[in-house]
Amino acid sequence: MLTKTLLNANFGFSKMVHDVKTDTKKILMPLLIILVFASLVPVYIMYTRLLKTVYLQLFVLGQEGALFAMTFSGAAIVVLFFGLIYAMSTFYFSKDLDKLLFLPLKEESIVASKFINMVIYEYMIIVPILAPVFFIPFEEMGGILYSVFFIFGVLLLPVIPLSIGTILVMLVMKFINIEGKKDILRTISLFLFLIVLIVFQLLVNKAATSIPPGSEGEYIEALLRNQNSLVNIVGRTYPPAIWLSKGLFASNSLIGIFSFFSYAAVSIAFGIGVVFVGKKLYVQGYFNKSDSAKKQVALEYDKDVVSSSPWKAIFLNDMKMVMRTPITCSIA
Amino acid sequence: MLKIKGLSKSYGSGKIKAVDNIEFEVKPGEIFGFLGPNGAGKTTTIKMIVGLLRPDQGEVYINGINNQTNPMDAKRQFSYVPDNHEVFEKLKGIEYLNFMGDVYGVEKDKRKEEIEKYLKLFEMEKAVNDPISSYSHGMKQKIVLIGSLLHDPMVFILDEPMVGLDPKSSYNLKELMKQRCAEGKSVFFSTHVLEVAEKLCDRIAIINKGKIIAQGTMEQLKGDAKDKESLEKIFLELTEL
Structure with missing residues (x-):
């Protein structure tokens, strides 16, 4: 119930339908959105063809399963990036707790509803990215289990990266939530965290995929000898992608079924984890924030009372508003 | 119906005492007014009652239920109308009302009727x-009021409820408060409009600098003050001490 309300409140479906019904000119907005998506169709066709080509090349090498590992790892990084911004907006800039905490709703229900909202938002990004990946290998691997695993796998895909991103945001907000600090400082800290995370990921990636000098031949031989061994290398930086990939290319074997259920279990565990962490950091953080008092600085009349020309006043006013608005507010 | 015992709250690691060991009780069938100048501690007190702030000390009992040890049951006993009516702007009014009905588990037929x-x-x-975003300040206030009344709460808590309401709605709200009290329910509200408090409230508490400086019926308050003309004069006399 809360999830449905928050979805409607965030996406504004009702408002959009109402606007179109009451003012026909406002149909331009949904039309514009459709036009923007339509303009992306050629790019999407190119992307699908690229995936098909990559798949065929991998298929020749007996490494077709690596397509899954590549796309799932990529999608997870995209989810993490957008997730950080969206988590900041959903949990901290929306200020929903003021409207929800006095209602008879469990704190974990509030966190879970907000998280499910973010997961659904991420589907808008990852479903288009991953939809072709379902069809391209379907001829060779397709079947009931493949379809079921793929659909549930994609539905669960945002959960782990989004949980990591959300917990990161909550940690940043908890530790930077010092009395009197501005939102901008928190936002900058979050992006610094993101940079550190990407650098860390690159270093791990480099270490995981590097081939010891002189052993390139053996490495490639081993790669060609074992079918789909590339999945383990590509997915090393994001192990859940390996489990889901195995679940798909080996969906008819016990290993495949076990891999998929491992992936599903870990995803669900992360989802439950974020609810508990959210209760501790996010809801508790709300009460702690309410406890803090901002320092009041006494006015110095000679220094603080200033006069400017009207144009300068407008310019300075705009500048202050921009500088005091968190960047993510304008992005999200 | 609403019992506050030794409630205290300070901000900034105890540097600023916003509410200091206050006590009062709102009885069944009573309209209780909570008055005080800006920054006196009214909203802090209300937020502690409704669970938006955690008190440093003291207890809040709503319909006999402690709001710290049994928050879910305590929250079902009251409705709260905050002073800022920031509701979900992108929802339509009816969607907001249905959401409130769902939160409080109001059955469909009863919900429709209410x-x-x-x-x-x-x-x-x-x-x-x-959409609520198209509403004026007063209309937002009204939709929040309606949403808060759907489950027919035993205790009705309002923070500055008259601000933004047109005279007719303001009158209707006052009549509604009286009607609820006639049914044995209680109303607790903060206000700056002293005339409203004077005419409407069975009892009044005045808070200043976090402490309750006077409490009782209008007659009792007049008895405490030097000038016995109006609540306004009593209020000014007490808060400017």
């Missing part, structure tokens, strides 16, 4: 299918 009654009372029937 929504119809209050929409008519506050003249919101035409606007209820519009």
